[in-house]
Amino acid sequence: MALSRSGRPYPAAPFLPASLLCCALATTARAAPAGVAGGAEDITVSGHAGFPSVNGSVGSQPGGGLIRPQDATLSTSEVGADFIARQAPTANAFGLVAALPGANVAQADPLGLSASNSLSLRGLGSDEIGFLLEGMPLNDAAYFTGYPNQFSDSENLDHISLQQGSAGLDAPLVNAAGGLLSLGFRDPGRDFGGVVEGSYGSYHTNREFVRLDTGELGHSGIRGFVSYSHTAADNWRGSGRDKRQHVDLKFQRDWDNGDHAGLVATWNDTVTSAYEQPTLADWKAYGRSNNYAGSFDGGDTSYWRLFQQPYRLFYATAPLRLTLAQGLVLTASPYAQYGYGAGLGGTTLPETGLFQGTEPIAGSVANPNGQGVATATYKQATYRAGLAPKLSWTLGDHTLFAGYWYDYVDDREPAPFGIVSDDGTPTDIWSNSARSTLLLPDGRQLLAQDAHMIAQTNAIFLGDTMSLWNKRVTLELGFKDALSTRTGWNAIPGARYRTGINSAEPLPHLGARWQIDRRNQLFMSVGTNFRVPAETVLFDSFDPASGTQTGAANTGLRDEYSISEELGYRYSGDLLIGSVTLFNYNFTNRQVATIADINGALVSSTLNAGGQSSRGVDAEIGLRPWHHLSPYLSGEYLHATIDNDIAVGGDLLPTAGHTAVRSPTWQGAAGLSYDDGRFFGVVTVKYTGAQYATFTNDERIADHTQADLSLGVRLPSVGRAQHPELRLNLVNVTDEQVLSGVATPTPNARDTVGRYGTMIAGSAPTYYVGGGFAALLTGTVGF
Secondary structure: OOEOOOOOEOOOOOOOOHHHHHHOOOEEEEEOOOOOOOOOEEEEEOOOOOEEEOOEEEOOOHHHHOOOOOOOOOOOEEEEHHHHHHOOOOOOHHHHOOOOOOEEEEEOOOOOOOOOEEEEEOOEOHHHOEEEEOOEEOOOOOOOOOOHHHOOOHHHEEEEEEEOOOOOOOOOOOOOOOOEEEEEEOOOOOOOEEEEEEEEEHHHEEEEEEEEEOOOOOOOOEEEEEEEEEEEEEOOOOOOEEEEEEEEEEEEEEOOOOOEEEEEEEEEEEEEEOOOOOOHHHHHHHHHHOOOEOOOOOOOOOEHHHHEEEEEEEEEEOOEEEEEEOOEEEEEOOEEEEEEEEEEEEEEOOOEOOEEOOEEOOOEOOOOOOOOEEEEEEEEEEEEEEEOOEEEEEEOOEEEEEEEEEEEEEEEEEEEEEEEOOOOOEOOOOOOOHHHEOEOOOOOEOEEEEEEEEEEEEEEEEEEEEEEOOOOEEEEEEEEEEEEEEEEEEOOOOOOOEEEEEEEEEEEEEEEEEEOOOOEEEEEEEEEEEEOOOHHHHOOEEOOOOOOEEEOOOOOOOOEEEEEEEEEEEEEOOOEEEEEEEEEEEEEOOEEEEEEEEOOEEEEEEEEOOOEEEEEEEEEEEEOOEOOEEEEEEEEEEEEEEOOOEEEOOEEEOOOOOEOOOOOOEEEEEEEEEEOOOEEEEEEEEEEOOEEOEOOOOOEEOOEEEEEEEEEEEOOOEOOEEEEEEEEEEEOOOOOOOEEEEEEOEOOOOOEEOOOOOEEOOOOOEEEEOOOOEEEEEEEEEO
16 A cells, blocks of 8 residues: 555545645644734635646645745755656765756766766865765765765655755764755655555666655564665667666654654665766867767777676664753764775786886786786775764744764775776676685785775864744854864875874854745844865875876875855745745865876865855745646856966966856756645756866867656556656756766866976866766556
């Protein structure tokens, strides 16, 4: 039996007449602030109650699920279950929020399966954005990047919230200088049931998904769901095939006073093949055809199998809310995580004259294929655990809170060279055994790096939320003090053996909200955030073919620090919902993520871009369902500039006053949803303005637009087959051929004369090639 979002079964009749559904009204009671005309309580008609489906009640959310009323003192936008349920089931979290204000999304494939993607908010990259699932951090613990193809299955998401400005004081993050993306799972059903789903489409994509709701287990009050999905698809350009297996689960126990305890976990096993990221010159010369080779030709290192990206993870958290006494509440989300994977890149190595770090190797290193071809492999094994308990105490008009966050990370990253067979196939893409890698005559592995990092974070946060003027005005005052320690060891001969960075940042916060009346609201915030340097800066790296140093530890790199200010207005009426936000940022030690090519493998790196100022306007507006239609509009104007010249070598690169990278001046999106209970659909169009890829602004990519379309029908239930549904998703319907974003920004693309007269050599940025047209047909049924 299919369940509603509340967990109760739907009526046996599969459909109500459309006229009755249109007239079904959800009545919402809102307490009017004292002193506001209308008495102590207003009863507001807010639209129809939605339609039954395998995903619960759908079709009632404003803007087709792209907007909802907000009451935070920070700017916040949210994608709801209505919109998520109509998208391709392979869509990842970045793609699902692409229409929201300020979300600059670049993806390398149309279906969202690739690990090559980025999200920037108001000009700040994904390594500066925090990612949370049910309060648990999802960022890579070493480099802070996020991989949304690993996060969750979209069928299990109830909402995705995007804070474009800054994260809250209690967020367990040390990198969220640019905002926060937070995912929330659906609640488990109260009765036994489930969903089965299958998809097939372009590029021989096949996907299977099944979810089981346990219902209440005995009389314990505990209920949960477990889901499993399998996905496989050919690369949309070039050779290769992506494979993904995923498990989500959630169990919870609720009490009448709002207390709850639960367990949330996700497991992901992915093997994706990389897409080549072209320079602008390559793009103009070859277009989409520029990709890794489909066959192995002797010593050629461009074969696609040499550029695979396997990764496996298990994340778990146990969210808790417990009332200890009248007005005293404890919340906590302890978490534990494990991740293991590798990034491969084709390279060639001689058998003699090699180096282990700076140490010359006597004798030869036998390569079984005899052609010198190997994979330069960067392995990563990460263990992480943390806890962030928080006490809230309500005293009259004040809610005092205090909390502590502790986070522990153990990350190991050796860089061996994998053995490649005669046909170009890596012996073991996971490098699980030393026997699958090149070995020195004394039995040691040949390594470019042998790094180990332990990171610990201790943070305290406290504050007061005050309700004033008969609860029409809310003030938030808070403070967070975060201490982060990152200690590294590199066992490669000649490298600095032990390095470390200690960071301590005070982070005050002020927020206010004025509820003018039940429809109109003003809000403002002044917040601070920081980002500690990525693990890359801790370690030296070397070229085994020559012994030369290819990367140097830079433990003097300072924390990025941001001060953000926002002033906004929100309107939430019976039909219309919207907001406008003015924002201003000031950054010091602005850190920009890039990729370094070391021994043929692409490795995360960081550039210090000094100071930056960003200011602009975000806006969004949406309609509650009206004659089955729900339109949505969003837009952003951004003016982001570099405040100073950037030091390169012994000179200064002239960058002051130039536009920051990944910062399009204009972005906009439009969506139109239709749902009458039987037929449904949504079309979204996203425009992204031109954006620079270098700090000197000597290279940029053009603006581009993408349109996506979803069409579906819900069929009558038959026996145990409840609410069957067919959905067709069309991605990039006009097949626009574009560069979707900047993959690796550089200081300057052309040779440039520095302030002191030095000729500073240019290096070409690389880019994501936007995904082409794709179609995916999905059938879903509940039981």
